[in-house]
Amino acid sequence: MAAREDLASADIATYLAEQEQKTLLRFITCGSVDDGKSTLIGRLLFDSKLIYEDQLAAVERDSKVAGTQGEKVDLALLVDGLAAEREQGITIDVAYRFFSTDRRKFIVADTPGHEQYTRNMATGASTADVAVLLIDARNGVQAQTRRHAYITSLLGIRHVVVAVNKMDLVDFAQSRFDEISREFDELAGHLEFASATSIPVSALDGDNVTARSTRMPWYEGPALLGYLEEVDVSPQELAAFRMPVQWVNRPNHEFRGFCGTIAAGTVARGDAVIAMPSGRRSTVDRIVSFAGDLDRAVSGQAVTLTLADEIDVSRGDVLCSGDDPAEQSDQFAAHIVWMHAKPLLPGRQYRFKTDNQTVLGSVTDLKYKVDVNSFAKQAGKTLELNDIGVANIALAKPVVFAPYRDNRRLGSFIIIDRQSNETVGAGMLDFSLRRAANVVWQELEIGKAQRAAQKHQRP
Amino acid sequence: MTQLTHLDRLEAESIHIMREVVAECDKPVMLYSVGKDSSVMLRLALKAFHPARPPFPLLHVDTTWKFREMIEFRDRMAGQYGLDLIVHINEEGVAEGIGPISHGSAVHTDVMKTQALKQALDRYGFDAAFGGARRDEDKSRAKERVFSFRSAQHRWDPKNQRPELWSIYNTRVARGESMRVFPMSNWTELDIWQYIHRENIEIPSLYFAARRPVVERDGVLIMVDDERLPLEKGERPQERMVRFRTLGCYPLTGAIESEATTLLEIIRETLVTTSSERQGRVIDSDVGASMEQKKQEGYF
Numbered sequence: 001m002a003a004r005e006d007l008a009s010a011d012i013a014t015y016l017a018e019q020e021q022k023t024l025l026r027f028i029t030c031g032s033v034d035d036g037k038s039t040l041i042g043r044l045l046f047d048s049k050l051i052y053e054d055q056l057a058a059v060e061r062d063s064k065v066a067g068t069q070g071e072k073v074d075l076a077l078l079v080d081g082l083a084a085e086r087e088q089g090i091t092i093d094v095a096y097r098f099f100s101t102d103r104r105k106f107i108v109a110d111t112p113g114h115e116q117y118t119r120n121m122a123t124g125a126s127t128a129d130v131a132v133l134l135i136d137a138r139n140g141v142q143a144q145t146r147r148h149a150y151i152t153s154l155l156g157i158r159h160v161v162v163a164v165n166k167m168d169l170v171d172f173a174q175s176r177f178d179e180i181s182r183e184f185d186e187l188a189g190h191l192e193f194a195s196a197t198s199i200p201v202s203a204l205d206g207d208n209v210t211a212r213s214t215r216m217p218w219y220e221g222p223a224l225l226g227y228l229e230e231v232d233v234s235p236q237e238l239a240a241f242r243m244p245v246q247w248v249n250r251p252n253h254e255f256r257g258f259c260g261t262i263a264a265g266t267v268a269r270g271d272a273v274i275a276m277p278s279g280r281r282s283t284v285d286r287i288v289s290f291a292g293d294l295d296r297a298v299s300g301q302a303v304t305l306t307l308a309d310e311i312d313v314s315r316g317d318v319l320c321s322g323d324d325p326a327e328q329s330d331q332f333a334a335h336i337v338w339m340h341a342k343p344l345l346p347g348r349q350y351r352f353k354t355d356n357q358t359v360l361g362s363v364t365d366l367k368y369k370v371d372v373n374s375f376a377k378q379a380g381k382t383l384e385l386n387d388i389g390v391a392n393i394a395l396a397k398p399v400v401f402a403p404y405r406d407n408r409r410l411g412s413f414i415i416i417d418r419q420s421n422e423t424v425g426a427g428m429l430d431f432s433l434r435r436a437a438n439v440v441w442q443e444l445e446i447g448k449a450q451r452a453a454q455k456h457q458r459p
Numbered sequence: 460m461t462q463l464t465h466l467d468r469l470e471a472e473s474i475h476i477m478r479e480v481v482a483e484c485d486k487p488v489m490l491y492s493v494g495k496d497s498s499v500m501l502r503l504a505l506k507a508f509h510p511a512r513p514p515f516p517l518l519h520v521d522t523t524w525k526f527r528e529m530i531e532f533r534d535r536m537a538g539q540y541g542l543d544l545i546v547h548i549n550e551e552g553v554a555e556g557i558g559p560i561s562h563g564s565a566v567h568t569d570v571m572k573t574q575a576l577k578q579a580l581d582r583y584g585f586d587a588a589f590g591g592a593r594r595d596e597d598k599s600r601a602k603e604r605v606f607s608f609r610s611a612q613h614r615w616d617p618k619n620q621r622p623e624l625w626s627i628y629n630t631r632v633a634r635g636e637s638m639r640v641f642p643m644s645n646w647t648e649l650d651i652w653q654y655i656h657r658e659n660i661e662i663p664s665l666y667f668a669a670r671r672p673v674v675e676r677d678g679v680l681i682m683v684d685d686e687r688l689p690l691e692k693g694e695r696p697q698e699r700m701v702r703f704r705t706l707g708c709y710p711l712t713g714a715i716e717s718e719a720t721t722l723l724e725i726i727r728e729t730l731v732t733t734s735s736e737r738q739g740r741v742i743d744s745d746v747g748a749s750m751e752q753k754k755q756e757g758y759f
Contacts (some may be wrong), residue, residue: 012723020657024465093620095601096594098647105465107645119622126624234462246475247482251511259507261475261626290506300463302474304509315482339622353627412625421631423621 022100025228028109028124028157030148031134036165040134040203041110044225045099047210094124103229117144118151118372118386119339122426125155126412129233132224133162133184137170137200141183147372149184153191154335154388154428156408159231160188162198163224167216168205174218190375192405195231199224235299240324241265241273242402242410244356245317249304257288257304258313260356263409264402265321267305268296272322275313276400281322282307316357318400318410326410329432330398336363336391338383340417340424345382346391350424351416354399355409358416361395383425392433404428466654473500473642474507475626476605477589480640481514483630484587487640488545490576491517493529494706495662496591498536499651500643502660504589505540516543518579518588522571523548524559524708526684532663545583549575559710560689567708577613580637587630587638595647605644611635652726665703666725668717672696679713 031037097108109124111117125131131152135145152160162184170176181198188196199208200219207213210225222230242264249257267273271284287294288304297303305319313319320326338344344363352361369380369389383389404411415425463471480487489504491497504513519533537544549557552570559567580588594601604620606628621629632638646654655662672683674696681688682703683696688710690696701714702725719725 012727016653016656016723016726020464020466020653022465023462024468093602093617096645097601098595098645100465100647100649105647105650123622123624127626247478249508249511255510257510259478261471288510290509298463300468300471302471302478302507351631353629355625355627408625412627414622414624414627414629416629416631421629421633423623423629426622426624 018102022103022105024105024107025130025231025233026107026109026128027130027132027228028111028121028128028152029132029134030111030121030152031165032112032144035134035136036203037110037134040132040163040165040201040209040224041097041108043203043206043209044106044108045097047206047225094120101225101229106228117147118337118388121148121151122155122337122339125152125157126408126426128155128157130159130161130228130231131157132228133160135162135164135180135184137164137166137176137180140180141187143373145184146187146375149187149191150370150372150375151388153193154337156404156428158192158194159233160193160196161224161227161231162196163203164198164200165203167200167207168202172200172207172216174216177216177219197221197227199227235264239264239299239407240326241267241271241319241321242326242407243267243303243305243319244354244400244409245275245313245315245319246356248314255306256310257306258319259302259304260319261302261409262297262299263318263355264299264407266296266298267303269293273305273307273319274322274325275311276318276320276325277328277398278312278317279325280311280313282309282311283322284308316399318356320400326400326402327432328398328400329434330395331364331433332393332395332401333367333430333433334391334393334413334427335404335430336383336389336415336425336427338385338387338389338425340422341385342417342424343382343384344387344389344425349418351418352393352395352413352427353416354401354413357399359395359397359399361393363391364394365392367391390430393427401429401432403431466650466657469643469646469650470503470506470654472626472645473503476628476640476642477504477507479628479630480587480589480638481508484638486583486585487515487587487589488518488580488583488585489513489515489589490591491519491533491544492591492706493519493525493533493663494591495651495655495666496593496643498660498662499646499654500589500591501536501540502658503642512541515589516545518545518547518583518585520572520575520579521546521548522567522575522708523553524567524571524687524710526663526665526682526706526709526712528663528665529706536661545579547575547579547582549578558687559708560687564711568711571708580613585637586632587640589640589642591643592641593646593648593651594644603641603644605641606630607639607641608632609637609639613637615639649726649729652722652729656722656726663706665706667721668700668702668719668724670698671701671714673699673701673714680716681712682709682714684709 029037029041095110097110099106109128111120111124133148164177164180177200184198200216201208201224203209207215208223210223212223243260243262245258246260249259267284269284273284274281284305285308286306287297318326346363346366349360349362351358366380367390368377369387371378372388402410411429413427414423417424549571557567557570592600604623608621609615673680674694680701700718702717703712703714719728
């Protein structure tokens with residue numbers, strides 16, 4: 001922070017203008033306590049100077065009592081949260097950490113490696129763009145690496161980076177690093193990543209964490225932080241417009257705005273849209289915002305749209321690009337992660353909550369369970385806590401969706417127990433079990449003039 | 460495609476959360492504490508529901524020991540945006556004469572803040588209450604959900620939290636149970652300041668350095684905001700250039716010496732600061748895991 005103290009007030013305006021252009025990257029760290037995961041996150045926070053002096057003083061104090069690093073400050077204690085965890089010496093839940101560089105702001109989902117790993121990892125991975133998998137250089141790819149990679153891939157993370165940690169304990173040997181990278185690449189070949197990158201690090205001493213290490217001159221790639229600053233996770237440019245309607249804003253009889261967060265594509269004034277599942281068509285009249293109307297809005301923005309025609313649209317509907325509507329269905333094949341001690345009961349009614357509505361439904365047929373260590377399919381009649389399975393589900397009414405691998409927002413759901421109201425599971429839609437699910441049969445209700453307009457013909 | 464900045468994405472997430480509460484909960488309320496985080500939260504609510512006014516009231520739990528300027532600022536904001544403001548004071552506490560000086564910070568905070576909040580939520584039957592807390596404020600907050608379930612007794616059970624995936628929030632509660640909802644969970648202190656700057660959001664002038672009468676108690680600078688602060692023998696308030704990093708009950712809120720009289724200067728100071736935000740709050744330094752304990756008991 002010393003350098004920052006020189007910032008004169010006049011420079012602050014410039015500095016802020018730059019800072020306000022930063023992008024956001026969310027990543028998850030996977031690994032066990034023994035892999036040095038907390039130390040790695042502590043190191044990222046510490047080296048990016050986001051540890052305040054009073055926090056550091058507390059950690060120095062704690063290091064003497066509970067630390068595992070002798071005279072060194074135990075950076076893992078920086079991220080060791082709840083009192084209950086400190087007593088047990090393990091992380092029991094997902095914790096979120098924040099740090100930033102001049103290029104990006106980072107949100108880290110820190111998940112435990114042992115206890116409840118599937119439930120917690122799935123939770124942390126659900127909002128992450130990138131996964132950092134820790135491997136102990138002495139042990140190489142283990143069963144837990146396989147399950148971390150599998151869950152990461154299942155939750156739709158496209159970019160995975162392997163931090164081969166504790167390189168200091170294998171004499172910074174390139175041969176050992178190469179061996180582990182090859183092992184991991186072989187594993188990643190079975191999964192659906194867009195990229196898999198390996199980086200040799202020593203979290204304890206900071207080698208290749210925030211700066212390139214001089215102790216591994218044979219390694220020519222970026223340090224972990226450099227990778228995280230560079231990796232491209234921007235949404236697909238050409239995806240068709242999708243906006244799940246979250247809430248209808250009706251302050252008076254003159255105004256009816258459809259509020260939602262754009263799940264894909266872009267929208268501009270005058271764009272033709274179709275409301276699914278009704279199939280009713282209109283065009284975007286205004287994109288309303290507090291600071292004045294917008295001409296255009298993009299994926300990720302929370303907006304309010306008004307339409308040129310008075311068509312019936314409500315929460316649960318999805319506004320789609322007029323020439324490319326989303327599919328709808330009430331029967332699906334889906335991957336399900338079970339998150340509760342009471343097992344899944346096929347046939348029992350649960351509430352299924354999607355991005356913008358809650359529908360009753362049930363699991364009609366559990367096809368198989370997945371062994372997250374071997375990726376093997378296993379027969380099963382139920383899913384227990386932390387099990388992952390593939391099942392058919394039937395909902396009480398059709399919902400508008402996209403396969404999860406194409407769109408996380410439109411392909412995800414949680415399962416809520418009707419009696420206890422607890423979240424008992426989470427799922428990812430694979431495909432509809434009905435044919436031609438995006439046929440808009442209500443098309444017949446469209447008048448001659450509208451039809452002609454769509455087709456650029458004269459009636 | 461236009462790249463959204465980190466502030467754009469944080470803003471969109473917060474708006475999504477607020478709309479979800481309004482779409483799903485019966486009787487939401489926004490806890491408004493007058494500070495900079497509340498100011499940002501209020502702006503986000505104005506944006507989320509524009510052109511409608513936020514479809515829920517603001518609730519301010521007044522401990523009767525807030526800085527005078529906070530009360531003026533609160534009433535002015537409510538008037539300016541035409542908001543429905545509920546002010547709740549624990550009258551039983553007032554009748555018993557509970558205060559931070561006579562009873563100490565722990566008792567005062569419990570009776571006038573924690574108990575008062577529970578009273579207000581019960582009296583009006585709110586089933587969801589927005590709070591401006593951030594995960595970066597405190598270790599125990601780092602694990603709190605955006606939608607944080609509270610039992611009918613308002614207790615938080617850190618070991619039994621609902622898993623929270625994607626941006627799909629389980630808002631369901633049984634009668635008497637409620638949700639505390641934190642739309643700004645993923646913001647940091649620096650994000651808050653950057654957003655105040657970008658959006659030109661008005662905040663109380665207590666955040667800006669000015670000459671104010673203070674006394675030094677155990678190394679903490681306490682502003683003499685009214686005549687209720689007893690002075691020790693021979694103790695005299697001194698005029699010093701100070702400002703506040705957080706706002707609360709004035710006898711429990713430490714000032715810092717500062718020359719920062721503009722927003723840019725505050726941000727500059729925030730960037731180079733060496734002590735974390737809550738250090739100025741007297742209540743946090745009681746015990747190691749005190750925030751976690753207070754939250755289990757119903758503190759926001």
